[in-house]
Amino acid sequence: MDDSQPKPAPAVPVSAAASAAAAHETGPTLLVKIFGKDRPGITAGLFDTLAAFGVDVIDIEQVVTRGRIVLCVLITAPTGGPGAEGDLRATVHSWAESIKMQAEIISGIGDNRPRGVGRSHVTVLGHPLTAESAAAIAAKITEVGGNIDRIFRLAKYPVTAVELTVSGAPTEELRTALAVEAARRGVDVAVVASGLHRRAQRLIVMDVDSTVIQDEVIELFAAHAGCEAEVAEVTAQAMRGELDFTESLHARVALLEGLDASVVDKVRAEVRLTPGARTLIRTLKRLGYQVGIVSGGFTQVTDDLKERLGLDFASANTLEIVDGKLTGRVTGEVVDRAGKARLLRRFAAEAGVPLAQTVAIGDGANDLDMLNAAGLGIAFNAKPVVREAADTAVNVPFLDTVLYLLGVTREEIEAADLHIEA
Numbered sequence: 001m002d003d004s005q006p007k008p009a010p011a012v013p014v015s016a017a018a019s020a021a022a023a024h025e026t027g028p029t030l031l032v033k034i035f036g037k038d039r040p041g042i043t044a045g046l047f048d049t050l051a052a053f054g055v056d057v058i059d060i061e062q063v064v065t066r067g068r069i070v071l072c073v074l075i076t077a078p079t080g081g082p083g084a085e086g087d088l089r090a091t092v093h094s095w096a097e098s099i100k101m102q103a104e105i106i107s108g109i110g111d112n113r114p115r116g117v118g119r120s121h122v123t124v125l126g127h128p129l130t131a132e133s134a135a136a137i138a139a140k141i142t143e144v145g146g147n148i149d150r151i152f153r154l155a156k157y158p159v160t161a162v163e164l165t166v167s168g169a170p171t172e173e174l175r176t177a178l179a180v181e182a183a184r185r186g187v188d189v190a191v192v193a194s195g196l197h198r199r200a201q202r203l204i205v206m207d208v209d210s211t212v213i214q215d216e217v218i219e220l221f222a223a224h225a226g227c228e229a230e231v232a233e234v235t236a237q238a239m240r241g242e243l244d245f246t247e248s249l250h251a252r253v254a255l256l257e258g259l260d261a262s263v264v265d266k267v268r269a270e271v272r273l274t275p276g277a278r279t280l281i282r283t284l285k286r287l288g289y290q291v292g293i294v295s296g297g298f299t300q301v302t303d304d305l306k307e308r309l310g311l312d313f314a315s316a317n318t319l320e321i322v323d324g325k326l327t328g329r330v331t332g333e334v335v336d337r338a339g340k341a342r343l344l345r346r347f348a349a350e351a352g353v354p355l356a357q358t359v360a361i362g363d364g365a366n367d368l369d370m371l372n373a374a375g376l377g378i379a380f381n382a383k384p385v386v387r388e389a390a391d392t393a394v395n396v397p398f399l400d401t402v403l404y405l406l407g408v409t410r411e412e413i414e415a416a417d418l419h420i421e422a
Contacts, residue, residue: 031105
């Protein structure tokens, strides 16, 4: 025998699991649907009934809404002979009637049809969420070729938040189409690509003024200097992107010259956290996230916030104080639009988190570079130029709604709070 001749490849055994999977794709299947008033034991009772027929479970979906359950189970057809399927149908219907439920059984072939290419999570926030808005969002998803595979409520207060799993449409195209429709309907819609990375975003960096807090810190200082209106107008122009931030910062800080340094403590006491800020940060920390803040404001306030809120990172400008008085100048490198993006990258490197797994939140034009650099950029009650550029926008006054964009439910937040209090 000539050993130089190629030998036939040995046969590769096909596992029982692989054979079963192939059978599920092409063999006869039954969709068993049970619906009615929810109570303990329904799911166990159905599977106990099906177990007598030796079927395999291919898929399960269950939802409970206002005490009414819909339980769907996709199973292989029974193989016990010509009358086996009829016996299964009769037994399931009899069992359902015995517990005052309804049953529907539909014959078919194989598993669910494959989901389309392109999968996204679409989070819809309404305050309230009207049927008209829901219809418009669903129609727009269909219009761009998407299919809604699953819907799940994340929260019922302080806003109604629902998550839709959508397939069949590119994430970017879906995001663009829904952003326009959301603005028209007065709801917030966030679209993020499906995948493990959604759960792996382990660093969140937030702007401070009008994001973590309700105030503009420099305006609080200006009120004590008697120039609040003048400073507020320059601030608004800078946030809209009409003025260079660094120049506007120096111009505003110059108006504070001569203020007594004791005003710092007064301003700290006046700062008002945004509703939901404590809940957001507390929950993120429990989830293992690292949390930072960057600000075009001042370390005299952000350092205090870092300590009070248990933050991991904080950076801002520093007001120069000489002989107990504000000089009207800032010291060190200015934290401007580009500076915020640099700080995001620095925080990510120190935290050991890839930039693609970061989240940035802000409201003004000087946050744009940071929002664009992050894996997910969220515009929070932002100016139009920021909403248009960010990955997604939230326009309700509750900062903890950001958690819904990460797939965290209100029930999970409250359960964690109860656990800690206990």
